[in-house]
Amino acid sequence: MEIFKTKSALEAFLKPLKASKKKIALVPTMGALHNGHISLIELAKTYADIIVCSIFVNPTQFTDPKDLEKYPRPIEHDLAMLNEAGCSGVFMPNIAEMYPQGADENWHIDLGKAEFLLEGEFRKGHYQGVTQIVKKLFDAVEPDVAMFGQKDFQQVLMIKNMLAYFHLPIKIITCPIIREDDGLAMSSRNIHLSPVDRENSLVLSKSLQYVTDHFNEFSLDELEEKAKRFYQGIEGVELDYFTIVNGDTLEKAKSKNENSLVALVAAKVGATRLIDNMIIK
Numbered sequence: 010m011e012i013f014k015t016k017s018a019l020e021a022f023l024k025p026l027k028a029s030k031k032k033i034a035l036v037p038t039m040g041a042l043h044n045g046h047i048s049l050i051e052l053a054k055t056y057a058d059i060i061v062c063s064i065f066v067n068p069t070q071f072t073d074p075k076d077l078e079k080y081p082r083p084i085e086h087d088l089a090m091l092n093e094a095g096c097s098g099v100f101m102p103n104i105a106e107m108y109p110q111g112a113d114e115n116w117h118i119d120l121g122k123a124e125f126l127l128e129g130e131f132r133k134g135h136y137q138g139v140t141q142i143v144k145k146l147f148d149a150v151e152p153d154v155a156m157f158g159q160k161d162f163q164q165v166l167m168i169k170n171m172l173a174y175f176h177l178p179i180k181i182i183t184c185p186i187i188r189e190d191d192g193l194a195m196s197s198r199n200i201h202l203s204p205v206d207r208e209n210s211l212v213l214s215k216s217l218q219y220v221t222d223h224f225n226e227f228s229l230d231e232l233e234e235k236a237k238r239f240y241q242g243i244e245g246v247e248l249d250y251f252t253i254v255n256g257d258t259l260e261k262a263k264s265k266n267e268n269s270l271v272a273l274v275a276a277k278v279g280a281t282r283l284i285d286n287m288i289i290k
């Protein structure tokens with residue numbers, strides 16, 4: 010497995026591979042890898058010959074400086090996991106490499122109304138930062154295919170909107186959510202959960218599972234209300250939203266007959282903010 014810290018070194022590695030028509034997959038991450046990330050690498054292998062994983066904790070998508078400061082960075086462990094998974098190359102630039110003019114450089118694109126819903130409401134400007142760095146990563150790698158996790162459901166939609174904005178010919182693959190045995194969605198931030206938080210964190214997957222399992226028994230409003238009740242009286246858990254939306258627009262679902270329905274949740278568990286979702290249909 011090769012490691013690249015600059016765009017030029019990465020480009021030199023990829024050039025002959027592209028010339029010999031190898032298919033390239035990009036798996037963008039912020040590191041602190043777990044089996045969710047590895048599932049993206051595994052799925053990437055079914056689409057491409059060469060897998061490039063990027064590790065970059067992107068400052069422009071963080072709205073809370075403390076969240077950025079404490080984001081885990083276990084780089085040796087990450088490299089060992091990627092090597093084991095059969096990753097071809099790792100791109101791990103520093104901030105100056107990705108933002109030569111400074112991280113406050115100008116960036117604003119139209120991502121549609123959905124940018125301002127859900128995560129966009131709680132992390133203002135988050136998807137401008139995400140699309141800003143993903144565009145830079147796409148420009149550096151020019152992959153045939155890029156892998157993203159369904160756990161960040163809204164992120165996938167925003168990236169697809171960014172692709173449409175720039176007319177980029179990259180195939181986006183959405184990978185299913187990998188969970189711990191008890192249902193908690195794997196996330197790099199889970200490491201911050203205390204034992205009590207870890208127990209409390211199960212409320213996210215349990216409330217989503219309830220809504221999925223009882224979908225045919227209640228109205229949309231009743232389902233949301235019942236899901237929200239799961240959070241009442243759990244000390245140290247603060248619900249930001251639990252909502253059932255149209256999966257294409259992210260607007261609150263008006264009817265069960267809509268083509269695509271997804272239940273999404275975000276909650277603070279102790280000092281850690283977690284998100285999760287389940288696709289109902």
Ligand SMILES: Nc1ncnc2c1ncn2[C@@H]1O[C@H](COP(=O)(O)OP(=O)(O)OP(=O)(O)O)[C@@H](O)[C@H]1O
Binds near residue numbers: 044199
């Ligand atoms: N449990 C999971 N299952 C599948 N994909 C995942 C999972 N967790 C993260 N991913 C995906 O891995 C990619 C990189 O995510 P990232 O590095 O931010 O990890 P993360 O675990 O989501 O971290 P955090 O939740 O703390 O931001 C994203 O496309 C993300 O959706």
Ligand SMILES: CC(C)(CO)[C@@H](O)C(=O)[O-]
Binds near residue numbers: 142
């Ligand atoms: C896509 C991404 C790597 C961009 O920084 C990040 O938002 C993430 O890890 O999901």
Ligand code: BAL
Binds near residue numbers: 071164
């Ligand atoms: N996994 C999404 C990136 C973020 O939370 O900033």
